[in-house]
Amino acid sequence: MSDVERLLLRQEVEEFLYREAELLDERRYEEWLELLTDDVRYFMPMRRNVPHDETEREFTREGVDISWFDEGKDTLTRRVRQILTGIHWAEEPPSRICHMISNVQVLGAGPAGPSGTEIAVKSRFLVYRNRVETETDVLVGKREDLLRRVNGGFKLARRRIVLDQSVLLAKNLTFFF
Amino acid sequence: MALMKHLNGLVDVDRGIISREIFVNEDIYRAEQEQVFARAWLFIGHESQIRNPGDYLVSSMGEESVILCRDRSGRVHVFLNSCRHRGMKVCRYDEGNTIEFQCPYHGWSYATDGTLVGVPFAKDAYGAQLDRSQWGLIEVARLEVYKSTVWATWDRSAPSFLDYIGGYKVYLDLLLDAWDGREGGTEAIGGIHKWLVPCNWKFPAENFSGDRYHGVSHRSVDMVGIGPSGQSRRDMGERNQARWLDVSFPELGHSMIAFLRPHDAPLAPAYQDAPVVADYFRRCEEERKRRRGDSWRLFGGPGTMFPNTSPLARQPRTLAVWHPRGPHQTEVWRWYFVDADAPPEVKDFLRHYYIRYSGPSGLTEQDDMENWNYAHKASRGTIARQHPYNYEMGLGRSTRAFEDHGLTLPGAITDVTVANASEHNQRGFYRRWRQFMEAASWDELR
Known part of the structure; x- marks a missing residue:
């Protein structure tokens, strides 16, 4: 890959991530769902305090343990539908949510399989939520994404969300990362 | 006791009337820590989380941090997670396996059965004054493993777990x-x-x-x-x-x-x-x-x-x-x-x-x-x-x-x-x- 190709790819990845954040913050959730592949995996482990040399036990395991999220498109779609009922009281009245996405790194293109080329991307997030009056949460962490090239654009095929908290300091997780 | 008189008008279950005060009042909350949480049987954890000798899980009893652990002979214990010397938490990991809990402040260390086993400069600094047998980790008064769930109480006069349930x-x-x-x-x-x-x-x-x-x-x-x-x-x-x-x-x-x-x-x-x-x-x-x-x-x-x-x-x-x-x-x-x-x-x-x-x-x-x-x-x-x-x-x-x-x-x-x-x-x-x-x-x- 030439330097120009690398820059263009990075540009394209950033544009995808920023557009995704825009859809979430504007509550255009159904359009957001269209950015996800049908086999998307959305995973957010819990984190434990462990000794520095036992980091293999730090995260709960996908597909094995209890986590904050460990799901596919079906459950994500139901989350969206719940918010759109207008009587999901935890998000009614709606929270004010802002996604700050930064430190975007294109880690490399995966093997070009039958489902197309996949690109591993890492980024940082700061998700700010303010609701009702004074209730405010600031959730910060890292995301490890797999973007799949579909019909000339990208779709999100996998997201691992690493929140930099052990005890969750928010009362609920009614929004997306 | 003033608090008792206070509660008299607050909780009337026969009529189904309960004051909001018991949810928001700071004095009532403080009294609960002594009257309820220091007496009742409380859930600590699950035995499957401490399968092997030396396994531990840090849990909570009321406001206080406790360590659930299996000692080297296989016995289950629950200790207050606080050094006897100056109170520092002796374990700030959530779970794991260890031979001992060493306090990061002055270095007192405790075996998994709670015994005080390590005191830096013990001989020179304390001489014969320190009776280690009196300064092990503070242990709950009673503990019960019931169908793999672990329960404990701080109150020695509490009934047995089976009587409690x-x-x-x-x-x-x-x-x-x-x-x-x-x-x-x-x-x-x-x-x-x-x-x-x-x-x-x-x-x-x-x-x-x-x-x-x-x-x-x-x-x-x-x-x-x-x-x-x-x-x-x-x-x-x-x-x-x-x-x-x-x-x-x-x-x-x-x-x-x-x-x-x-x-x-x-x-x-x-x-x-x-x-x-x-x-x-x-x-x-x-x-x-x-x-x-x-x-x-x-x-x-x-x-x-x-x-x-x-x-x-x-x-x-x-x-x-x-x-x-x-x-x-x-x-x-x-x-x-x-x-x-x-x-x-x-x-x-x-x-x-x-x-x-x-x-x-x-x-x-x-x-x-x-x-x-x-x-x-x-x-x-x-x-x-x-x-x-x-x-x-x-x-x-x-x-x-x-x-x-x-x-x-x-x-x-x-x-x-x-x-x-x-x-x-x-x-x-x-x-x-x-x-x-x-x-x-x-x-x-x-």
Whole structure:
């Protein structure tokens, strides 16, 4: 890959991530769902305090343990539908949510399989939520994404969300990362 | 005692009137730490989390951090997580395996049986003055491992664990026994949900004690359908066939929502999204009939074991602990249970269901947290505190002699099959809460 190709790819990845954040913050959730592949995996482990040399036990395991999220498109779609009922009281009245996405790194293109080329991307997030009056949460962490090239654009095929908290300091997780 | 006189007008369970003061008042909260949490049997953890010698899990008893660990000879202990010398936490990891707990402040170290084994400069700095046998980790007064769950109390005069749960054992077992009726046989899935909710700990405790009335809270998830058959938030068929029973032990403070299936009707279909799971539960329930006889028909739901442990004996099978973190905040810990012998596909299906139902990311319980948060917040004001909450629903409708086609059940039971709901269980909880708050010692609580 030439330097120009690398820059263009990075540009394209950033544009995808920023557009995704825009859809979430504007509550255009159904359009957001269209950015996800049908086999998307959305995973957010819990984190434990462990000794520095036992980091293999730090995260709960996908597909094995209890986590904050460990799901596919079906459950994500139901989350969206719940918010759109207008009587999901935890998000009614709606929270004010802002996604700050930064430190975007294109880690490399995966093997070009039958489902197309996949690109591993890492980024940082700061998700700010303010609701009702004074209730405010600031959730910060890292995301490890797999973007799949579909019909000339990208779709999100996998997201691992690493929140930099052990005890969750928010009362609920009614929004997306 | 001034506080006792104070409580007199605040908790009137006979009339179903309870002051908001007990949820928001700082003095009452402080008194609870001594009167309730320093006396009662509290849930600590699950034995499957400390399988091997040296394994430990840091947990909580009320506000205080404790270490659950298995010593080198295999014995289970619960210690206050605080160095005897200057109080530093001797363990700030959540779980692991160790030979000893060394305090990072001055270096006192303790074996996994709590013995003080290491004191820097012991000979030169203390000479013969320090009697190490008197300065081991502070250990709970009593500990019980019951069907792999670990419980403890700080009060030496507390009754035995089995006396403490009394007739509630039948209902607690609905969570801890395997679905096919074998004793024990459940395990905790790895990972404990831990999160903060801005409300008094009694909001979730009384909600889980048996609040069937809050359907409006969960209407959105019911519309969306996350249940094991793709409808509603859970499978409703067998619930709707059953008698709905609010079961309380007011003299103990424990309670549960229970369902008694008909003795003569075929079971409604469940788990329609997953034939393997449906087949598993069908086989378990056939086995349950053989093992338990007519009492196979009894199934549990949410409940609260006084004061702050809530078993949920039906899918999602969980155990929640509502740790007090000041009058206005609760730290929730949530364990998730499955039959240890269930096939991997069944465990996996249930795990996914548990996560999408429960806790801060659960489509159902997200809305509970919103309610507890703002109910608490709106009850703190000077005017709000002058107006009590209403717990009158179903007053005077309970019986101590429940019977259904020859099957009798322990506890004071209100049949709410027609009424849909009662506040019988909440009244039982607060009756016991008041006794704990007024009693000078366990002698007055037996």
